[in-house]
Amino acid sequence: MAERIVGLQAPDFRMETALGDGENFGEVKLSDYKGKWLVMFFYPLDFTFVCPTEITAMSDASEQFKELDTEILAVSTDSKFSHRAWINTSRDENGLGKLNFPIAADLTHKVSRDYGVLIEEQGIALRGLFIIDPEGVLKYSVVHHNDVGRSVDETLRVLQAFQSGGLCPANWRPGQANL
Numbered sequence: 471m472a473e474r475i476v477g478l479q480a481p482d483f484r485m486e487t488a489l490g491d492g493e494n495f496g497e498v499k500l501s502d503y504k505g506k507w508l509v510m511f512f513y514p515l516d517f518t519f520v521c522p523t524e525i526t527a528m529s530d531a532s533e534q535f536k537e538l539d540t541e542i543l544a545v546s547t548d549s550k551f552s553h554r555a556w557i558n559t560s561r562d563e564n565g566l567g568k569l570n571f572p573i574a575a576d577l578t579h580k581v582s583r584d585y586g587v588l589i590e591e592q593g594i595a596l597r598g599l600f601i602i603d604p605e606g607v608l609k610y611s612v613v614h615h616n617d618v619g620r621s622v623d624e625t626l627r628v629l630q631a632f633q634s635g636g637l638c639p640a641n642w643r644p645g646q647a648n649l
Contacts, residue, residue: 490569
């Protein structure tokens with residue numbers, strides 16, 4: 471497993487994607503985000519139960535991230551074809567509907583392994599979320615068990631704390647003073 475040490479350059483990647491429009495495919499690499507912040511999050515599998523709640527919540531908040539000059543990228547070990555099918559399934563049917571960001575396909579498991587989230591025995595990723603700064607430095611890493619979804623509000627709070635440029639105490643909120 472490659473090291474994903476906060477404060478160092480984020481592991482490079484190149485993956486195929488299903489675009490959020492549900493029609494097109496693309497390719498993404500870390501260098502595509504140079505000059506912007508990136509929130510990259512891994513989830514275990516398409517067509518599951520907790521995952522769509524996270525993905526749609528991130529998509530619904532995408533304008534807030536854009537205002538912070540931040541792109542979003544979701545990643546799982548499923549194929550781009552599975553991702554597209556899930557995007558083309560309505561939210562009412564446990565699907566995603568159209569999204570405001572792409573979903574990357576880590577079929578080789580290399581990226582999940584490089585970021586330290588791969589469950590080798592199952593070939594799926596843990597819920598890992600990473601914030602990468604405009605220079606490609608890994609600023610934030612949180613990984614937890616697949617039973618519990620992540621908080622969009624907390625991700626935004628942490629991103630804004632990093633962008634504040636100062637030392638932020640516990641429970642810091644935008645508009646509060648830095649230390």
